Amino acid sequence: xxxEIVGTGTYTLNRTGxxxxxxxxxxxxxxxxxxxxxxxxxxxxxxxxxxPGQTRRKMDKNAIRGCLVGYNSNKRYRIWIxxxxxxxxxxxxxxxxxxxxxxxxxKLPMRNIKLSNERKRxxxxxxxxxxDCEELEENGKESLQSLSxxxxxxxxxxxxxxxxxxxxx
Numbered sequence: 001x002x003x004e005i006v007g008t009g010t011y012t013l014n015r016t017g018x019x020x021x022x023x024x025x026x027x028x029x030x031x032x033x034x035x036x037x038x039x040x041x042x043x044x045x046x047x048x049x050x051x052p053g054q055t056r057r058k059m060d061k062n063a064i065r066g067c068l069v070g071y072n073s074n075k076r077y078r079i080w081i082x083x084x085x086x087x088x089x090x091x092x093x094x095x096x097x098x099x100x101x102x103x104x105x106x107k108l109p110m111r112n113i114k115l116s117n118e119r120k121r122x123x124x125x126x127x128x129x130x131x132d133c134e135e136l137e138e139n140g141k142e143s144l145q146s147l148s149x150x151x152x153x154x155x156x157x158x159x160x161x162x163x164x165x166x167x168x169x
Contacts, residue, residue: 016037
């Protein structure tokens with residue numbers, strides 16, 4: 001999801017941001033025409049992507065609920081379908097432009113804040129862990145050599161009986 005938001009930020013800044021030329025956006029300098037800004041909407045708002053009649057059956061849903069996460073260069077919206085956890089590109093979209101209306105949010109785990117004495121203990125433990133890793137690396141070279149596969153001698157292999165009638169060299 002973060003990549004989608006960063007891509008949307010880049011898309012928006014290229015069309016509305018500052019450039020080295022006064023009064024022109026980077027898009028105008030590159031494409032030599034003014035950008036179309038009518039399709040820009042509030043990112044994160046709830047939306048409903050229309051499902052075309054050719055792909056649905058008679059009693060299926062006409063639209064699927066999603067969350068607007070970005071734009072495509074072909075006048076399409078990038079919609080995150082929460083139930084399926086995938087991104088869909090769609091032109092026919094009904095938007096509810098109320099920010100933060102998507103149900104599912106990303107929650108990051110909170111880290112426990114340790115006291116200074118506990119930090120010193122954890123630093124000592126990490127030093128011991130690193131010294132153990134060095135020992136394992138030294139022993140690892142020997143163990144890799146001992147772990148090589150024991151294959152049978154290839155000179156003793158016989159052809160299957162079904163190939164005995166043929167001359168195969």
